[in-house]
Amino acid sequence: MADKLISKIPEGPLAEKWTNHKAHIKVVSPGNKRKMEVIVIGTGLGGASAAASLGELGYNVKVFCISDSPRRAHSIAAQGGINAAKNYQNDNDSIYRLFYDTIKGGDYRSREANVYRLAEVSNNIIDQCVAQGVPFAREYGGLLANRSFGGAQVSRTFYARGQTGQQLLLGAYAALNRQIAAGTVKSYPRYEMLDLVLIKGEAKGIIARNLCTGKIERFGAHAVVLATGGYGNTYFLSTNAMNSNGSAAMQAYRKGAYFANPCFAQIHPTCIPVHGEQQSKLTLMSESLRNDGRIWVPKKLEDVAKLRKGEIKPSMIAEEDRDYYLERRYPAFGNLVPRDVASRAAKERCDKGFGVNETGLAVFLDFRTAIERLGEDVIRARYGNLFQMYEKITNVNPYKEPMMIFPAIHYTMGGLWVDYNLQTTIPGLYAIGEANFSDHGGNRLGASALMQGLADGYFVLPYTIGDYLAGKFKEPKTDINAPEFEEAEKAVKDRLNKILSIKGKRSVDNIHKELGHIMWEYVGMARNEEGLKKAIQLIKDLKKEFWSNVYVAGDPNTFNQEVEKATRLADFLEIGELMAYDALNRRESCGGHFREEMQTEEGETKRDDANYMYVAAWEYKGDGVEPELHKEPLNYENIQVVTRNYKD
Amino acid sequence: MDKILKELTIKVWRQNGPKDKGHFETYKVHNISQGSSFLEMLDILNEQLIQEGIDPVAVEKGCKSSGPISFDHDCREGICGACSLYIDGRAHGPDDEVTTCQLHMRKFNEGDTITIEPWRSSGFPVIKDLVVDRGAFDKILQAGGYVSVNTGGVPDANAIAIPKPDADESMDAAACIGCGACVATCKNGSAMLFVAARVSSLALLPQGKVEAARRAKAMVAKMDELGFGACTNTRACEMECPKHITVNHIARLNREFLKAKFQD
Ligand SMILES: Cc1cc2nc3c(=O)[nH]c(=O)nc-3n(C[C@H](O)[C@H](O)[C@H](O)COP(=O)(O)OP(=O)(O)OC[C@H]3O[C@@H](n4cnc5c(N)ncnc54)[C@H](O)[C@@H]3O)c2cc1C
Numbered sequence: 045m046a047d048k049l050i051s052k053i054p055e056g057p058l059a060e061k062w063t064n065h066k067a068h069i070k071v072v073s074p075g076n077k078r079k080m081e082v083i084v085i086g087t088g089l090g091g092a093s094a095a096a097s098l099g100e101l102g103y104n105v106k107v108f109c110i111s112d113s114p115r116r117a118h119s120i121a122a123q124g125g126i127n128a129a130k131n132y133q134n135d136n137d138s139i140y141r142l143f144y145d146t147i148k149g150g151d152y153r154s155r156e157a158n159v160y161r162l163a164e165v166s167n168n169i170i171d172q173c174v175a176q177g178v179p180f181a182r183e184y185g186g187l188l189a190n191r192s193f194g195g196a197q198v199s200r201t202f203y204a205r206g207q208t209g210q211q212l213l214l215g216a217y218a219a220l221n222r223q224i225a226a227g228t229v230k231s232y233p234r235y236e237m238l239d240l241v242l243i244k245g246e247a248k249g250i251i252a253r254n255l256c257t258g259k260i261e262r263f264g265a266h267a268v269v270l271a272t273g274g275y276g277n278t279y280f281l282s283t284n285a286m287n288s289n290g291s292a293a294m295q296a297y298r299k300g301a302y303f304a305n306p307c308f309a310q311i312h313p314t315c316i317p318v319h320g321e322q323q324s325k326l327t328l329m330s331e332s333l334r335n336d337g338r339i340w341v342p343k344k345l346e347d348v349a350k351l352r353k354g355e356i357k358p359s360m361i362a363e364e365d366r367d368y369y370l371e372r373r374y375p376a377f378g379n380l381v382p383r384d385v386a387s388r389a390a391k392e393r394c395d396k397g398f399g400v401n402e403t404g405l406a407v408f409l410d411f412r413t414a415i416e417r418l419g420e421d422v423i424r425a426r427y428g429n430l431f432q433m434y435e436k437i438t439n440v441n442p443y444k445e446p447m448m449i450f451p452a453i454h455y456t457m458g459g460l461w462v463d464y465n466l467q468t469t470i471p472g473l474y475a476i477g478e479a480n481f482s483d484h485g486g487n488r489l490g491a492s493a494l495m496q497g498l499a500d501g502y503f504v505l506p507y508t509i510g511d512y513l514a515g516k517f518k519e520p521k522t523d524i525n526a527p528e529f530e531e532a533e534k535a536v537k538d539r540l541n542k543i544l545s546i547k548g549k550r551s552v553d554n555i556h557k558e559l560g561h562i563m564w565e566y567v568g569m570a571r572n573e574e575g576l577k578k579a580i581q582l583i584k585d586l587k588k589e590f591w592s593n594v595y596v597a598g599d600p601n602t603f604n605q606e607v608e609k610a611t612r613l614a615d616f617l618e619i620g621e622l623m624a625y626d627a628l629n630r631r632e633s634c635g636g637h638f639r640e641e642m643q644t645e646e647g648e649t650k651r652d653d654a655n656y657m658y659v660a661a662w663e664y665k666g667d668g669v670e671p672e673l674h675k676e677p678l679n680y681e682n683i684q685v686v687t688r689n690y691k692d
Numbered sequence: 693m694d695k696i697l698k699e700l701t702i703k704v705w706r707q708n709g710p711k712d713k714g715h716f717e718t719y720k721v722h723n724i725s726q727g728s729s730f731l732e733m734l735d736i737l738n739e740q741l742i743q744e745g746i747d748p749v750a751v752e753k754g755c756k757s758s759g760p761i762s763f764d765h766d767c768r769e770g771i772c773g774a775c776s777l778y779i780d781g782r783a784h785g786p787d788d789e790v791t792t793c794q795l796h797m798r799k800f801n802e803g804d805t806i807t808i809e810p811w812r813s814s815g816f817p818v819i820k821d822l823v824v825d826r827g828a829f830d831k832i833l834q835a836g837g838y839v840s841v842n843t844g845g846v847p848d849a850n851a852i853a854i855p856k857p858d859a860d861e862s863m864d865a866a867a868c869i870g871c872g873a874c875v876a877t878c879k880n881g882s883a884m885l886f887v888a889a890r891v892s893s894l895a896l897l898p899q900g901k902v903e904a905a906r907r908a909k910a911m912v913a914k915m916d917e918l919g920f921g922a923c924t925n926t927r928a929c930e931m932e933c934p935k936h937i938t939v940n941h942i943a944r945l946n947r948e949f950l951k952a953k954f955q956d
């Protein structure tokens with residue numbers, strides 16, 4: 045093992061690791077906290093909760109985000125819910141069961157200790173959010189309501205209508221606002237980090253662009269926390285918000301932080317299908333719909349043909365002519381199998397010609413049975429806003445006709461490699477939320493990203509960062525006039541000027557769309573050796589095209605979204621290539637990563653535990669050079685590693 | 693199958709920066725699918741304006757432009773509150789209960805002229821083109837839009853039962869996305885609906901009740917200080933709010949505000 049990959053997993057029995065660890069790590073005295081500065085990049089669930097909690101502890105925090113207000117971070121769009129092991133439903137849930145489901149759902153590619161800790165603090169999150177005034181759904185008795193999500197047989201998901209992410213983020217944002225008012229946190233909206241600054245190998249600050257004026261500015265601190273979200277937009281079309289990007293992680297990677305499991309991307313089974321070339325992003329229909337919706341395609345190809353021609357409506361197809369293929373293939377979990385399984389099953393039906401919609405790239409999600417059983421009012425109360433959203437986009441009333449859905453890129457399990465303290469391989473640089481790789485292995489279960497973001501920000505990082513900062517309180521404030529800042533700023537400006545000076549023939553979006561096509565085709569739902577090698581070459585060529593033929597319009601010294609998109613695309617091109625390298629290396633199928641060479645006769649994923657039970661951590665080796673692979677072996681001491689089975 | 697709109701005329705407010713006076717420019721766009729969203733139509737227009745920069749000759753005559761149009765957007769799902777356009781004289785355009793990003797071209801017809809302006813309100817200065825500064829909303833919430841609890845040391849989530857109707861009504865108010873359409877629509881430029889949504893959402897819950905009166909007073913004072921106008925009950929805000937926040941919440945805000953006065 046490379047000496048940098050020390051996971052720092054504490055000794056002792058699984059259930060006591062976190063408690064023991066907390067007892068042994070260092071703390072910073074209140075007086076010294078006041079002297080220390082921490083930079084937090086991002087105000088999603090991870091960043092907002094971390095910045096607020098660090099501020100409450102007394103640190104001086106600077107928090108940055110791209111949007112005009114911290115409240116608009118991408119986390120706001122999460123619909124379905126957040127998991128916790130409360131066992132309020134008395135259905136035999138427990139910390140162990142949540143831990144077990146998460147490891148299994150991740151196809152045995154995540155760390156036991158991290159996941160156990162996540163399950164352990166999950167209950168505190170719900171308590172915290174309720175105390176902040178988050179209006180979770182309640183039963184008539186006044187207590188909290190729950191629903192089920194994929195990959196679980198218990199009901200452990202807390203929700204606030206179809207707007208759970210919004211409500212949790214408004215809770216964290218309110219806590220952040222309280223600290224901003226108290227003066228412990230200073231907020232920098234409409235600022236984009238463009239580079240990380242290291243002094244003597246440790247993270248000491250950032251270079252950022254003021255998005256209103258275009259000015260490049262320097263900010264120093266004792267530590268830097270990246271909470272910058274995932275890189276799903278590498279594919280151009282995804283469910284991520286338009287401004288979601290992977291640039292901050294790439295900046296850290298280029299400065300020496302290892303990037304873990306980049307090829308693990310999640311494809312969500314229930315998104316509104318693409319309508320045409322003008323499409324700018326994809327809209328998710330929450331997984332919670334699979335509680336009451338049944339997924340099917342016609343059994344007969346002639347019905348498919350009639351549907352595509354508009355000769356019949358889906359509701360006219362008789363019950364016996366419908367193939368509820370998830371219920372057929374996975375009787376134990378039915379429509380609630382994990383996302384990767386549901387997505388591949390949809391692809392399988394569409395590949396065989398049973399897909400609906402004009403494109404043949406869609407399946408039905410039908411509420412008829414549930415409406416008959418519960419009535420339209422109950423369904424409206426549960427999913428009203430989702431149904432409204434669907435109708436506004438497609439012009440189809442889902443109370444009358446089934447929804448049409450298709451898989452789309454949704455989440456990235458991969459991210460910056462972090463140890464148990466959430467520290468990257470660069471001392472003083474932390475990564476939390478979707479930006480790190482830590483908890484979801486090869487596939488994330490629904491309602492677990494919100495849990496992880498808030499676990500990291502409220503309950504893990506505020507403790508673990510103290511262990512690092514305790515050794516630093518004698519250090520003076522970081523000097524932003526140090527030569528390292530000078531150099532970093534110059535490099536940022538040079539890179540920007542280079543991009544602006546190309547003045548080629550293709551717009552940023554035009555090149556990004558091409559990258560998206562390459563990624564979806566060769567690094568998408570099914571991958572193989574030949575395709576991945578081809579993808580690497582195509583991306584290399586496209587990178588050249590970008591650096592010689594992109595056109596960035598407008599004035600860089602004002603608010604300019606083309607400049608923002610261009611610098612992000614430069615990084616998406618790097619990420620795409622890295623994802624392809626990782627996918628090529630991992631010659632097994634696991635979770636969201638499906639290598640066609642490695643499947644069972646029934647078309648299920650086939651892992652290769654003997655050769656690939658490790659975290660793949662990639663080290664940057666320079667522009668255009670193949671990155672170097674380091675392996676962190678995964679040890680399962682508390683769980684028996686078996687083949688995932690959602691059939692019985 | 694969605695119809696294709698062969699030609700539309702787009703009249704857009706262009707303003708190069710906060711100090712620029714600003715003016716309208718007029719463009720044509722072609723072959724827009726009615727299945728596209730309004731912002732996708734703007735993407736297409738922007739791609740066209742970029743092409744114009746690349747190859748000025750190939751562009752249709754009579755189109756003069758200042759490069760692509762800046763407009764705020766992010767989630768494109770009606771939840772982040774970033775998008776903010778005044779379209780044909782209505783905040784978030786001609787459809788009801790949707791944000792601009794959820795507006796679809798089905799609402800428009802062949803040959804239409806569409807006028808697009810930024811939010812116009814003294815509380816929201818223009819940054820560029822259609823992008824405005826809504827930082828004042830953050831400041832209002834910083835004045836008291838929270839429950840004063842620290843991380844950790846809180847009771848079990850089910851320790852307090854909350855009647856479902858209260859929780860539901862609190863959620864109704866909490867659905868506010870902070871877009872600013874209410875302010876842009878109000879002839880007084882008042883932020884009352886936005887403030888009321890937050891005050892009411894918290895006042896309905898036992899956790900938030902403790903500080904309700906103080907919160908109402910602090911947030912209203914901040915709103916006044918930041919130059920937003922007074923509420924004269926025109927109810928225009930309620931009509932244009934994409935999240936169906938009702939003026940009933942303003943009534944609740946007023947009650948809390950009065951309580952605070954009595955306590956003074
Ligand atoms: C449509 C949708 C629905 C979802 N529903 C669910 C759900 O029901 N349950 C669930 O558990 N998960 C859900 N997820 C996943 C979950 O929402 C995300 O994984 C999670 O919110 C990520 O939070 P985060 O804090 O890590 O990052 P984000 O919320 O993505 O925040 C990133 C922040 O970083 C900032 N930023 C990024 N780069 C820079 C830079 N260079 N400089 C400055 N700032 C920067 C951004 O401005 C932003 O503030 C959903 C995701 C999507 C797309």
Ligand code: SF4
Pocket residue numbers: 867868869870871872873874875885886889932933934935936937
């Ligand atoms: S009250 Fe309505 S219009 Fe006003 S900011 Fe909130 S969501 Fe927008």
Ligand code: FES
Pocket residue numbers: 764765766767768769770771772773774775791792793794
């Ligand atoms: S872009 Fe998010 S609400 Fe419109």
